[in-house]
Amino acid sequence: MSNLGLIINREYSSRVKKKSFLVLTILVPILAVGFMFGAMWLTLEKDKKVNVLIADPSGWCNAQIYQSKTDNTNKNVVFSFYENYIDSVDVFMNEERFKEFDILVSLNDKVPSNRRVPVFYREQPSLKTEHYIQNRVESRLMEYFALKKTNISKDQYRAIKQPFDFKFLDGSDPTGEDYSSEQSGVGFAFAILTYMFIFIYSMQVMRGVIEEKTNRVIEILISSVKPFQLMMGKIIGIGLVGLTQFVIWLVLSGIGMMAIRFFIFTDMNDPGNWNVDAMNTGMVETNFESQTQSSDLVYLFFEAINWPLMLTSFVIYFIGGFLLYSAIFAAIGAMVDSETDTQQLVLPVTAPLILSYIVASMMISNPSSEIGTWFSMIPFTSPVVMMIRIAQGSLEGEFWQYIVSVVLLFGTFLATTWLAAKIYRIGILMYGKKASWKEVMKWIKYK
Amino acid sequence: MEILRVENIAKQYANHKALDDISISTQEGEIFGLLGPNGAGKTSLIRIINQITGPDSGRVLLNGKEITREDISKIGYLPEERGLYKKMKVGEQALYFARLKGMSKSEAKQKLKFWFDKFEISSWTNKKVEELSKGMAQKIQFITTVLHEPKLLILDEPFSGFDPINTELIKSEILRLKENGTSIMLSTHNMNSVEEICDSIALINKSKLIVSGSLEDVKKQYDSDVYSIQFKGMMMAFANSLWTGYDLIDKKQLDDNTAIAYIKMKNGNKINDLLKAVMPSVEIEAIHKVIPSMNDIFIKAVSGEKGGNHE
Numbered sequence: 001m002s003n004l005g006l007i008i009n010r011e012y013s014s015r016v017k018k019k020s021f022l023v024l025t026i027l028v029p030i031l032a033v034g035f036m037f038g039a040m041w042l043t044l045e046k047d048k049k050v051n052v053l054i055a056d057p058s059g060w061c062n063a064q065i066y067q068s069k070t071d072n073t074n075k076n077v078v079f080s081f082y083e084n085y086i087d088s089v090d091v092f093m094n095e096e097r098f099k100e101f102d103i104l105v106s107l108n109d110k111v112p113s114n115r116r117v118p119v120f121y122r123e124q125p126s127l128k129t130e131h132y133i134q135n136r137v138e139s140r141l142m143e144y145f146a147l148k149k150t151n152i153s154k155d156q157y158r159a160i161k162q163p164f165d166f167k168f169l170d171g172s173d174p175t176g177e178d179y180s181s182e183q184s185g186v187g188f189a190f191a192i193l194t195y196m197f198i199f200i201y202s203m204q205v206m207r208g209v210i211e212e213k214t215n216r217v218i219e220i221l222i223s224s225v226k227p228f229q230l231m232m233g234k235i236i237g238i239g240l241v242g243l244t245q246f247v248i249w250l251v252l253s254g255i256g257m258m259a260i261r262f263f264i265f266t267d268m269n270d271p272g273n274w275n276v277d278a279m280n281t282g283m284v285e286t287n288f289e290s291q292t293q294s295s296d297l298v299y300l301f302f303e304a305i306n307w308p309l310m311l312t313s314f315v316i317y318f319i320g321g322f323l324l325y326s327a328i329f330a331a332i333g334a335m336v337d338s339e340t341d342t343q344q345l346v347l348p349v350t351a352p353l354i355l356s357y358i359v360a361s362m363m364i365s366n367p368s369s370e371i372g373t374w375f376s377m378i379p380f381t382s383p384v385v386m387m388i389r390i391a392q393g394s395l396e397g398e399f400w401q402y403i404v405s406v407v408l409l410f411g412t413f414l415a416t417t418w419l420a421a422k423i424y425r426i427g428i429l430m431y432g433k434k435a436s437w438k439e440v441m442k443w444i445k446y447k
Numbered sequence: 448m449e450i451l452r453v454e455n456i457a458k459q460y461a462n463h464k465a466l467d468d469i470s471i472s473t474q475e476g477e478i479f480g481l482l483g484p485n486g487a488g489k490t491s492l493i494r495i496i497n498q499i500t501g502p503d504s505g506r507v508l509l510n511g512k513e514i515t516r517e518d519i520s521k522i523g524y525l526p527e528e529r530g531l532y533k534k535m536k537v538g539e540q541a542l543y544f545a546r547l548k549g550m551s552k553s554e555a556k557q558k559l560k561f562w563f564d565k566f567e568i569s570s571w572t573n574k575k576v577e578e579l580s581k582g583m584a585q586k587i588q589f590i591t592t593v594l595h596e597p598k599l600l601i602l603d604e605p606f607s608g609f610d611p612i613n614t615e616l617i618k619s620e621i622l623r624l625k626e627n628g629t630s631i632m633l634s635t636h637n638m639n640s641v642e643e644i645c646d647s648i649a650l651i652n653k654s655k656l657i658v659s660g661s662l663e664d665v666k667k668q669y670d671s672d673v674y675s676i677q678f679k680g681m682m683m684a685f686a687n688s689l690w691t692g693y694d695l696i697d698k699k700q701l702d703d704n705t706a707i708a709y710i711k712m713k714n715g716n717k718i719n720d721l722l723k724a725v726m727p728s729v730e731i732e733a734i735h736k737v738i739p740s741m742n743d744i745f746i747k748a749v750s751g752e753k754g755g756n757h758e
Contacts (some may be wrong), residue, residue, distance in 0.1 A: 006546050014535065215533060219526030220591065223497050223519060224547040429499065431528070439461060 004233050011208065011237025012082060016244060025245045026252070032255035050129055052079045053101035054137065055086045059107060066139035077132055089120050105137055112145065117222045167402045180392065184364040186305055187391025190314060191360040191384045195353060198321040201242040205326040206342065208234050209333025209428070218428045227425040232417075235326045242322060243315065250311065305391060313390050313402075320409035321383030324416055325349070331420035334427030341434045356381035367392040377405045377411035419444065449511070450599060450630045451496070456505035458491055465491040466502070467654040473632055473647070478625055480645035480662075481634040482741075484749050487651045489634045490527055490590075495601050497524050506643070520549045523597035527604040527634070529588050531576045537565075537587055538572035544591040555594070562590045566616070581608050589617060593624065600624065602633040606640060618644060622713040638741040648741075650748050657748050662675040662741075669744045672712045673737040674721065680729030683707050692716045709737065 015021055054061060063081045081099065085108070086092050092104045104120045113119055119133070146157045209231075212218045221230055332345045356375060361445045363372045363385070375381040376389050389395055395402055426443035427435060435443075449471045458466040473479040483489050490530060494500045496507050498516055507514045507527045509521070531540055538559070545555035563569040566586050576584060585608055593600065605621070606614045614637075622644055625631060635641060643660070649659035658665055673696065678685060685708060686695055693716065697709040710721060722731065739747075 003547055006543065010543055014532075211532075212530075215530040216526070216530035217532055219499075219528050220524075220530070220531075220544060220588070221547070222499050223522070223524040223526070224544065226516065426500075434525070442461065 004229045007230060007233025008237040008240070012240050012244075013233050015204075015238065015241045018254060019244070020351060021117075021125060021241070025248050029249050029252040029256070033253065033259075037256070037259065049076050049078070050103060050125055051101045052103045052133055053082055053092075053098065054079060054105045054107060055082045055084070057083060057085050058107065059083060060107060060144045061137070061140050062144070064140060066143065077129060079136070089118075092120060093122070103133065105133065107137075107141075107206050111141075122221070125267045180367065181364075183305065183391050183393065184367060184388065186310075187388035188360055188364055190310065190387040190391060191357070194314060194317055194321065194387050195357050195360075195384045197242050197246065197318050198325055199350065199353060201238055201322055201422045202325040202329040203346075204238050204241075205235055206236065206329035206333040206346075207339065209330050209424070210336065210339055210342075213334065213428050213431075214338060222428070227428065231327075231330050231421055231424050233322065235330060238326065239319065239322050242318065246318065268438040307391075309317075310387075310390055313387065316406060317383035317386060317409070320379075320406065323413040324379060324383075324409065325353070327413065327417040327420040328334065331423040331427070334424040335435045335440060337434055338432060352380035353384065356384035359385050363392070364386050373401065375410060377401055379405075379409045382409055422446070448475045449473070450509065451550070451632065452508040453492070453496065454506050456492065456495055456502045456507070456509065458488075458495065458500070458502050459730060464654050466495070466651075469505070469651065469654075469656050471649045471656065471659055473630060476625065476628055477630060477631045477646035478621065478644050480641045480648040481632060481651070482636075482638075482641065482648055482745060483530075483634075483651035485679075488654045489651060490603060492651070493524075493526075493601055493632075493634065496601060497522060520595070521550060521598050523592045523595065523600045525588060525592040525600075525602045525605055529585075531584055531587065533577040534575060537568075537574050537579070539578060540576065541587060541591050541594070545594050548595040550595050558670045559590070560596050566590065582610060582613055585609060586613070589620070593620075596629075598629065600629055600631045600633075602631065604635055605633055606635055606637045614640070638745055641741045650745065652749050658744070665744060666739055669747065671737075671739060674710050674712070674718065675707055675733075675735050675737055676721075676725065676731060677701070677705065677707045677733040678725070678729040678731045679704050680706075682708070684728040685725055688725050690724065690754050692724065695722060705732070705755070 011357075054065075056063075061081060063083075066070065086098075086104065086106065089104070092098045092101075098104070102122050103125065106118045106120070108118075125133070131149050142161070143157060146152070147154060150157075152160075212221065212230075218230075225233075243291070328349050329346075332342055332349065335345065336342050359371060359375045359381065363369060366372070367389075372385060372389060376386040386402070386405055390402075421442045423440055426446060427440075449472055451471075453469060453471045454663065456466050456469045458464075469488070469492060471479075471481075480525070481492070491500070495502045496514070498519055509518050509560050535543075542552070542555050543557050545559065546552065550558070560569070563572065568583070568586060571579065571583065571587075576587075579587075589605065592602070600621075602621070605617055609617060618640060621631060621633070625644075633645075645662055647659070647661040648665055650657045650665075660668070673715065682698060682700070685706070689695060689710070692712075692714050694711040694713060695708055696711050699707045701707060712718075712721070718734070725731070
């Protein structure tokens with residue numbers, strides 16, 4: 001194996017074998033997915049049988065809840081009616097005759113004016129059950145008051161009550177669904193991921209350089225290998241650690257998403273199961289809101305994002321951005337004598353990264369902004385900003401910008417590496433103090 | 448035969464001249480001592496020889512040819528500022544350095560086993576460096592320097608940080624390597640070891656070469672014509688008998704009736720003249736020529752004065 005290969009191998013394997021790497025790379029995503037999975041499982045599955053008592057002294061409900069034509073009732077929720085006042089919640093909580101009921105919906109005579117419906121529970125119901133109860137009772141009340149105060153028929157009222165469905169469609173592709181805000185969200189998540197990967201792994205390069213310098217192992221290394229080999233070996237080795245982490249995360253989240261799709265959203269995979277059906281029958285179904293959102297999420301994750309392009313781009317931009325920044329960070333590591341000296345040197349270098357983060361967050365609300373276009377091509381910001389543009393699909397027809405951005409990024413990487421190598425070569429053997437800019441300029445000029 | 452030749456090397460750092468027209472030459476199979484006070488430029492010179500930094504002018508020849516980066520693998524270099532990866536295991540680390548020097552994995556493993564057994568440190572193989580003491584780490588560093596059997600060894604302060612036992616161990620290894628034909632250049636502050644093992648030396652002070660040559664020649668150069676005489680009798684009587692031909696430069700009372708006097712010859716007087724002068728006054732027990740120690744030479748050369756003194 002060549003010396004470069006040996007160095008890459010050492011940098012890579014010494015990091016991958018660390019416990020902290022294993023924990024961060026494998027355990028964290030498992031925990032995150034497990035947590036999400038668990039949370040969804042709990043909210044969706046915790047549907048115990050619930051007895052609801054509706055105290056309706058005025059008889060608005062007429063001992064009925066709202067019922068749709070197709071039987072869509074939640075069989076776990078049973079409604080009973082009590083045609084009298086319950087004086088206080090204590091009565092409900094303590095009296096033997098109410099013990100069988102879990103929830104009290106109190107329709108007191110102030111409800112029509114202050115529109116507040118107190119609902120008391122013994123044990124907090126699931127969100128889904130809450131929505132169901134609210135929806136059924138609210139719809140029934142609305143209907144009662146509408147029919148009582150106006151002359152329209154029940155069917156007419158139901159027709160009016162049906163919501164209008166606003167769809168925002170892309171004019172050039174009117175058949176498609178609009179998921180732009182979700183796409184922006186995914187893009188921003190990737191922008192942050194790119195930002196974090198570049199930042200974390202470039203810092204690791206800097207720390208590695210400082211470590212070798214402060215514990216003087218550099219002297220032994222430098223008598224066997226060229227400084228440039230040492231620097232590139234470190235950069236490539238650590239970059240591979242980053243890619244390894246990304247691939248592991250990708251595989252784990254792939255498995256996680258499949259699991260969520262098949263275990264949690266099983267009944268929602270078929271679009272026919274959701275609101276289309278409700279539209280056709282003229283039903284007012286607001287309580288399935290949360291489920292519809294979940295289905296959107298499924299659609300977004302599995303259809304709306306061009307994953308192959310997204311992931312390839314992440315790899316390209318991580319590599320480009322990482323090489324660019326890590327070369328600079330390697331030079332900084334060589335310029336200082338301890339990590340505490342790095343602060344003021346690191347700040348100006350990270351400024352473009354932070355700027356790109358700000359631009360990316362701005363682009364969530366304004367996908368086709370001109371600033372975004374420019375920053376997606378400028379090498380120091382492009383790795384982060386371009387990720388959100390790719391997710392938003394705003395590159396269509398302007399793919400040349402993608403090419404320009406990548407070419408510029410790698411070109412700049414070569415330039416910074418060349419410069420960094422010159423600083424690195426001298427800096428690693430300078431002990432005792434932080435180098436001044438004047439000295440660094442001299443180093444660059446040395447033969 | 449000459450193995451290493453340094454010709455007119457000069458090196459200037461930002462505001463300070465590290466090396467000023469240094470020329471030295473070392474012979475194959477000898478141990479060459481590079482001496483000088485802290486900051487004299489030894490490490491700068493060694494780094495130039497090792498191609499870690501370049502000189503502003505001058506050149507380095509290895510076996511008569513200008514040295515190149517590729518020659519570095521023929522050199523074993525133990526830097527003064529040496530370290531190891533703290534989190535890495537001893538065995539892995541030694542293997543890594545050996546392979547960077549161009550050895551194959553199997554060859555390196557085999558040689559490492561030999562050296563680890565020899566230094567009785569095989570049990571450390573799977574320990575991390577941070578668990579080792581400084582002396583232990585230095586043994587490992589020494590092994591990684593000599594493992595690939597270089598023709599030329601450059602050791603910058605090889606004894607610093609070692610206890611006397613380990614210093615002896617390293618010293619005997621250096622001598623054994625010399626017997627096997629390795630040429631060695633070492634820099635050290637340990638003047639006793641210079642006397643014990645060096646064949647020739649060069650002394651650098653304030654970036655200039657002050658003295659160089661074989662140990663014998665250098666000592667002759669600093670010979671100050673001083674004799675020590677041990678005698679029985681009164682110091683007063685001894686001093687009175689010297690008259691003007693000799694300087695009594697120091698004296699030491701061994702017991703009530705025995706003393707040592709250090710005498711510097713003057714006016715071309717010889718040892719016989721001295722004996723004649725003092726014999727009537729005291730009973731002479733022994734007389735020796737005082738040969739300057741490397742320690743003396745070092746101090747004298749660095750502080751700028753030439754001429755004799757004794758320990």
